[in-house]
Amino acid sequence: xxxxxxxxxSNHTTIVTIEKVIDETPTVRTLVFSDSVMSNVLPGQFAMxxxxxxxxxxxxxxxxxxxxxxxxxxxKHGVSSTGLFNIVSGEKIGIRGPYGNAFDIKSxxxxxxxxxxxxxxxxxxxxxxxxTDDVTVLxxxxxxNEVFFESLANDLLKNNIHNVIIxxxxxSYGENGFVTxxxxxxxxxxxxxxxxxxxxxxxxxxxxxxxxxxxxxxxxSLERMMKCGVGICGSCCVGEDLACKxxxxxxxxxxxxxxxxxxxxxNKAGILEDY
Amino acid sequence: xxxxxxxxxxxxxxxxxxxLASGILGISLDVFNRLYRSGAxxxxxxxxxxxxxxxxxxxxxxxxxxxxxxxxxxxxxxGAPNFAKMIESNHxxxxxxxxxxxxxxxxxxxxxxxxxxxxxxxxxxxxCPHVAKxxxxxxxxxxxxxxxVTTVKNSTNIPTIxxxxxxxxxxxxxxxxxxxxxIDAITAINTVRAMAIDVETQRPxxxxxxxxLSGTPIKPIALRCVxxxxxxxxxxxxxxxxISTWEDAIEFFLAGxxxxxxxxxxxxxxxxxxxxINKGILQYMKQKNYSTVNEMVGLAKKF
Numbered sequence: 001x002x003x004x005x006x007x008x009x010s011n012h013t014t015i016v017t018i019e020k021v022i023d024e025t026p027t028v029r030t031l032v033f034s035d036s037v038m039s040n041v042l043p044g045q046f047a048m049x050x051x052x053x054x055x056x057x058x059x060x061x062x063x064x065x066x067x068x069x070x071x072x073x074x075x076k077h078g079v080s081s082t083g084l085f086n087i088v089s090g091e092k093i094g095i096r097g098p099y100g101n102a103f104d105i106k107s108x109x110x111x112x113x114x115x116x117x118x119x120x121x122x123x124x125x126x127x128x129x130x131x132t133d134d135v136t137v138l139x140x141x142x143x144x145n146e147v148f149f150e151s152l153a154n155d156l157l158k159n160n161i162h163n164v165i166i167x168x169x170x171x172s173y174g175e176n177g178f179v180t181x182x183x184x185x186x187x188x189x190x191x192x193x194x195x196x197x198x199x200x201x202x203x204x205x206x207x208x209x210x211x212x213x214x215x216x217x218x219x220x221s222l223e224r225m226m227k228c229g230v231g232i233c234g235s236c237c238v239g240e241d242l243a244c245k246x247x248x249x250x251x252x253x254x255x256x257x258x259x260x261x262x263x264x265x266x267n268k269a270g271i272l273e274d275y
Numbered sequence: 276x277x278x279x280x281x282x283x284x285x286x287x288x289x290x291x292x293x294x295l296a297s298g299i300l301g302i303s304l305d306v307f308n309r310l311y312r313s314g315a316x317x318x319x320x321x322x323x324x325x326x327x328x329x330x331x332x333x334x335x336x337x338x339x340x341x342x343x344x345x346x347x348x349x350x351x352x353x354g355a356p357n358f359a360k361m362i363e364s365n366h367x368x369x370x371x372x373x374x375x376x377x378x379x380x381x382x383x384x385x386x387x388x389x390x391x392x393x394x395x396x397x398x399x400x401x402x403c404p405h406v407a408k409x410x411x412x413x414x415x416x417x418x419x420x421x422x423x424v425t426t427v428k429n430s431t432n433i434p435t436i437x438x439x440x441x442x443x444x445x446x447x448x449x450x451x452x453x454x455x456x457x458i459d460a461i462t463a464i465n466t467v468r469a470m471a472i473d474v475e476t477q478r479p480x481x482x483x484x485x486x487x488l489s490g491t492p493i494k495p496i497a498l499r500c501v502x503x504x505x506x507x508x509x510x511x512x513x514x515x516x517x518i519s520t521w522e523d524a525i526e527f528f529l530a531g532x533x534x535x536x537x538x539x540x541x542x543x544x545x546x547x548x549x550x551x552i553n554k555g556i557l558q559y560m561k562q563k564n565y566s567t568v569n570e571m572v573g574l575a576k577k578f
Contacts, residue, residue, distance in 0.1 A: 011338030015475040048333075052476045056333035080332075092476060096338070228336040232542040233348055234300035234321070240309040242300070245545060269327035270302035270353045 008037060011230060013050055013094040018087050019069075024148035028117065029085050030062060030073045031093075038070035038095060039063075042102030043125035044198075044221050044249045047072075048229040050094030051087065055080035058226040058244070060120040060198070061098060063127055073120050099229050100248045103219055107133050108193030113183055113207050115140040115199025119149045121221050125196060126156040134161040136186065140179025140203060144172035180206035192216050195252075201275055205262030208252045218252035224265055235266065278560035280553055282316070282568040284533045285459045285511040286434045287396050289369060291316030292568050293524060293552050296515050296538035297373040297398060297438065298322065298346075302353060304361050304368075311368040314549030318368060319536065320358060322375035322400040324409075325384055327354035332482045337471045343490030343517070344539050345469045347405040347483035350375055355385035362392050369395040371436070377408045378419075379426035386430045394433055399423065399458075401449060402440030402465035404487045410465070411442040417452045424456035436513065440465030441496070450504055460511040462536065463500040467493055490539035491517045498530050505531025505573055519543065521555020528568060529575040 008014065020032040038047060041061045049072060050056045057080050062071035076085035087093060103121070105128050112135065114122040119139060129135060137153045146168075153164045166174030167182045175182050180203055187195070187210050195211040197204045198221040211218035224236035224243040231245035239258045241247060255261045264272045282292040294317040295301065295310050301321040310318050330351025337345045352358070355374070362370055372394050376382050386397065401420060403410025413419050420437075427435050437453040439446050439461060450461055466487025471480045497516025505512045514532030518524055519540035527535050540548045556568070565571055 009338065009340070012340060013334075013337070013473065013480065015473065050334055050480070052473075052478055054332075055482070056335075094473065094476075094480075227330070227333055227348060227351075228346070228542070230336070230338075230542040231545055232299055232336065232344070232346070232539070233351075234302050234306065235351070237300070237303045237306050240303070240305035242306070266302065268329035269351055270321070271327055271357055 010097055010099070013096045015092050015094050017092050018089055021087070021089055024073065025146050027146075028073060028075045028148055030071045031084070031087055032064050032069055032071040034069050035095065036068050038098065039068050041070070041098040041124075043128050044102045044121045045098040045100050046248060047095045047097035047099065048226070049084065051080065051083045052092070052094065054083035057081065057084065058229055060117070060221070061124065062120045063124050073117050075117050097229065099244055103196055103249055105129070106194035106217060109134045109191060111136045111138065111183070111186060111192045111195045113138045113140070113179065113195065113197040113199070113203070115179060115203050118197075118199030118221070121198050122196065123149055123152060123156065126153065129160065131159045136163045136165065138165045138167065138179060138182055138186070140167050140199065141169070143168050143170045147173055179203055180210070183207050183210050187211060187214055187216060194218070197221075201262060201265070208255055212252035212256050219249050220252070220255060221248045222250060222261070223248070225268060235270065237266065276566045278557055278566050280316070280557065280568060282534050284513060287460065289316040289534060291553055292534045292556070293549055294371065294534060294536050295319055296536035297400065298348065299538045299541055304365055307365070307368045307370060310546060310549070313546045314553045316369065316534065317371050317395055319371040319398055320373050321352045322350050322373040322403065323352050323355040323358050323385060324350065324375050325355060325381055327357065328352055334480055334482060337480050337486065339471070339488070339490070339492065341492070343488055343492040344542060345471055345481065345486040345488050346466065347481045347486030349483060350403060350406050350409070355388045359388040359392055365393055371396045371398050373398045373400050373438070375400040375403065375409045377413065379422045382423055382427050383430045386427065396434040396436055396459070397427065397431065398436040398438050398462060399427065400438050400465070401453075402438050402442070404440060404442070404466055404468035405483055405485050411440055411468075414439060414446070414449045415442040415444045417448055420449055420452045421456045424453050424458050428457040434459040436460040436462050438462040438465055438515075441467055446500065447503065447507065450508060450510075454508055454510050458510070460513060461504055462513040462515050463504055464493070464497045464516050467496065489517065491519060493517045494523060498526060501527055501532045502530040502576070506576055519548065521552045521559065524552050524556055525559055525571070528571040529573070531573040531576065533569060533572050
């Protein structure tokens with residue numbers, strides 16, 4: 001860590017240069033940069049990422065296999081995420097954070113369920129697990145060409161008893177059907193000590209239900225519209241919780257009492273909309 | 276006698292003197308309840324407009340080196356009708372509804388939406404420094420202020436507060452016009468128009484270029500304004516601007532504020548800030564032998 005990183009104020013924007021762009025799928029890219037603070041964040045923490053002239057987005061901090069580096073993995077979707085997706089090596093972005101809490105790291109038999117870029121905090125979580133943990137990673141995707149991080153997950157778990165399962169909605173790769181049906185099968189079949197999930201809210205909702213109803217410790221990382229990231233603007237509220245400050249990670253027990261989780265989110269004007 | 280945190284701002288009675296400032300966290304009734312449980316005496320909503328507003332694209336907030344924030348959220352809000360519907364079920368939390376508009380009819384229409392709601396007061400935002408045709412642009416126009424306040428006072432019996440800020444004219448003229456038109460209290464001050472530029476990319480950081488500076492850097496300015504207003508006019512004042520500790524709160528009481536609002540400090544200390552401030556105020560009152568907040572109001576003016 002450089003001396004100025006030690007006294008860096010997490011709320012101040014730091015400019016970093018993108019050093020490498022990895023194409024994960026035709027619509028998903030990973031942008032790698034050097035930053036010792038971001039390379040050391042806890043699994044589940046996020047940064048506010050400034051794409052100069054375009055927008056600023058909350059992004060879970062992706063790991064890099066190189067020390068002192070971190071990354072963001074982005075799917076092009078709207079104007080802002082497409083702006084980030086189109087950044088090329090040598091271009092600069094601004095980052096502030098890290099923000100948010102982190103997954104509680106349990107040990108034993110663990111199940112990680114990720115969909116899309118929700119896999120990002122799952123990959124970072126894998127780097128925090130012990131070699132004695134028995135780890136199942138479940139990756140959900142619509143179809144084969146949208147699957148990514150399969151080999152990365154296998155590589156990160158090479159010293160563990162592990163199983164990386166792919167499930168595609170159209171059956172073009174791996175298990176055929178919704179990832180949440182696979183979750184239900186897995187928790188029925190064997191005992192898990194903890195379940196972690198990040199991805200589309202309906203997927204997380206069902207995953208939390210499957211685990212929580214069986215008394216399994218479960219945590220989900222929630223995504224909401226964010227403007228400030230520091231608990232001022234209120235945009236990211238979920239019931240009485242603020243995703244940026246109280247989360248983004250919540251226990252299944254807490255979520256099962258939240259009437260907005262799984263059902264609704266707020267738009268830019270703060271109006272509740274159904275999922 | 277055990278000191279009490281209750282305070283009165285003219286006709287407005289609050290159990291605790293520290294309220295949530297407008298623009299902060301103010302879109303969900305569940306969050307309002309949580310803030311009230313966490314020690315806030317009232318919550319002021321985000322400034323509501325007739326129609327829902329999305330606000331500006333990000334970046335909408337910037338952390339100033341040395342303290343304080345510059346924001347240009349752009350008054351994003353769900354619109355008065357949606358907000359009114361949301362708070363219809365509220366019976367517990369004292370809610371002060373902040374309103375923003377360009378012409379008297381905007382305010383009149385919005386106030387009608389709240390007929391079935393339990394509203395403690397309305398706060399007219401005459402001072403947002405980063406949205407065109409509303410806020411400061413209205414506050415800087417005494418004729419318009421007079422028309423708006425008169426219209427509002429004719430539309431409702433609920434106490435109405437004017438929130439003023441530092442625009443291009445003397446803010447004391449805005450205060451005087453509002454008082455002459457029947458306003459019940461003044462909140463001072465709003466954020467102060469400001470900007471930030473990134474030296475690496477050489478761009479203004481906020482998408483709107485300009486925003487409003489809040490937090491500790493503006494506290495001495497806000498304190499001066501509260502002192503000036505309460506010295507010059509016989510009107511209850513709510514202090515707002517950079518208050519983050521109980522000492523800050525006491526300073527504002529001594530300058531003439533009957534209550535205070537907390538905003539930026541939530542970004543630094545999260546919502547425990549309300550209980551921390553309440554505890555500190557109570558201890559100070561015990562030590563100095565005050566039984567009510569109002570006994571302290573304006574004491575610094577005798578010197």
